[in-house]
Amino acid sequence: MAFWGTNPEEQSKSGQAPAHPGGIEEAYHELVKSKGRAPGIDLAIRLSDMILEHAVTERASDVHIESQGANLRVRFRVDGILQDVLNSPKNSDIPLTQRIRVLAGFDPEPPTSFRNEEGRFQKMLAGRAIQIRVSSFPTVNGEKLVLRVLDRQQLGLDLEQLGMDQESLAMIKKLIRNPYGIFFITGSTGSGKTTSLYAMLKDINSPMINIISLEDPVEYRLEGINQAQISAKTGFTWAEGLRTILRQDPDVIMVGEIRDYETAEISLRSALTGHLLFTTIHTISAPSIIERLFEMGVPPFLIASSMLGAMSQRLVRKICPQCAQKAAPPAEAMVNEFIKNMDPAEGKAIKDLILKPGAEYKVEKGCPACRNTGYLGRTGIFELMIMNEEVRKQVLDHSPTDMIRRTAIQTGKLRTLLMDGILKARGGVTTLSEVIRVTATMV
Numbered sequence: 001m002a003f004w005g006t007n008p009e010e011q012s013k014s015g016q017a018p019a020h021p022g023g024i025e026e027a028y029h030e031l032v033k034s035k036g037r038a039p040g041i042d043l044a045i046r047l048s049d050m051i052l053e054h055a056v057t058e059r060a061s062d063v064h065i066e067s068q069g070a071n072l073r074v075r076f077r078v079d080g081i082l083q084d085v086l087n088s089p090k091n092s093d094i095p096l097t098q099r100i101r102v103l104a105g106f107d108p109e110p111p112t113s114f115r116n117e118e119g120r121f122q123k124m125l126a127g128r129a130i131q132i133r134v135s136s137f138p139t140v141n142g143e144k145l146v147l148r149v150l151d152r153q154q155l156g157l158d159l160e161q162l163g164m165d166q167e168s169l170a171m172i173k174k175l176i177r178n179p180y181g182i183f184f185i186t187g188s189t190g191s192g193k194t195t196s197l198y199a200m201l202k203d204i205n206s207p208m209i210n211i212i213s214l215e216d217p218v219e220y221r222l223e224g225i226n227q228a229q230i231s232a233k234t235g236f237t238w239a240e241g242l243r244t245i246l247r248q249d250p251d252v253i254m255v256g257e258i259r260d261y262e263t264a265e266i267s268l269r270s271a272l273t274g275h276l277l278f279t280t281i282h283t284i285s286a287p288s289i290i291e292r293l294f295e296m297g298v299p300p301f302l303i304a305s306s307m308l309g310a311m312s313q314r315l316v317r318k319i320c321p322q323c324a325q326k327a328a329p330p331a332e333a334m335v336n337e338f339i340k341n342m343d344p345a346e347g348k349a350i351k352d353l354i355l356k357p358g359a360e361y362k363v364e365k366g367c368p369a370c371r372n373t374g375y376l377g378r379t380g381i382f383e384l385m386i387m388n389e390e391v392r393k394q395v396l397d398h399s400p401t402d403m404i405r406r407t408a409i410q411t412g413k414l415r416t417l418l419m420d421g422i423l424k425a426r427g428g429v430t431t432l433s434e435v436i437r438v439t440a441t442m443v
């Protein structure tokens, strides 16, 4: 397979030699050939170990195991994109899914009627302890297992590692040192919101303050922070959890997500009464957080007086340094086409930013080091909105998102996701096409 057909010289250069030099597909066929010499379960253990080892060295965030019909398919999500690593006729003498089910603490055989199965296990992989969270899903063709790889080393829990420029970083550091107020993060699933929240908590963590978090689920244990997990089943809801936390003498509170009026109201009120809160909310941009709070029924004065700011984020793939090629800026006609449906002032700013001389645009090519994708690793792009007098006035007037957004851009306090992405493309960190792909829902 071309995808795994890395030549050994290239591998040693990139320093990422996989656990089996020939890849999972080849190793699987070797295992199938050797069956009869070892019990099936031993082969399944070897196969699952090898898949997990590969997943960690290849920096996969998720492993999909689809044991469906006559086929066994394994896919890795690397840098946000799924890739086949094994797609072969299934060998029923190698019970791979049973092995994973046992590791996850499930019964070896999947339940006959639908039941939500979630489990986790820890394993030494690539020389470190890695947590794996397992979810099982019964499809009409058979069971599908998804394994989330929780690798602290990939997390990069320092604010400096998130990919923010110096100016935004300085603003964030100042903002999270406010004694009270609330700061929102928004972004789609897998946009790195949790990592940013953890990085902020870690940045301000000290023995002198009491930090409590409410999460669903608690993904990583952080030293010195009191983390609690929401459980709807036992009545420990976001709102109930928050009320309990407030009796625990907190200085800083992290609320994993605000999705209802009650949680929003308690959060914003406690931000007014001497607590610093960090939370996430589901919207597409930083300014639209305000509209979402309006929709929930939160009164404008409460938002205007408690909100410190908001950040929206996405992850873009970084261009592979080994095969990146220089590129000319896009043609003006293309840029005009791209901005034609935007707000005129914003469109002009985008156009100027793309075409301003001095850019070091790159285009992806593909080489063994990046598995021919042209990209290696990811970094964040950020839209940071700081609450100022002008924006506050708009909030009190119950203005629509467009107006708040325009005010925030005009008063110089908002650089949009697209603008931040273009700056990263100009610097040769990623490509313009990757930025446009990731921010497509924004324009």
Ligand SMILES: [Zn+2]
Residues within 6 Å of the ligand: 320, 321, 322, 323, 324, 365, 366, 367, 368, 369, 370, 371, 372, 374, 375
């Ligand atoms: Zn490459």
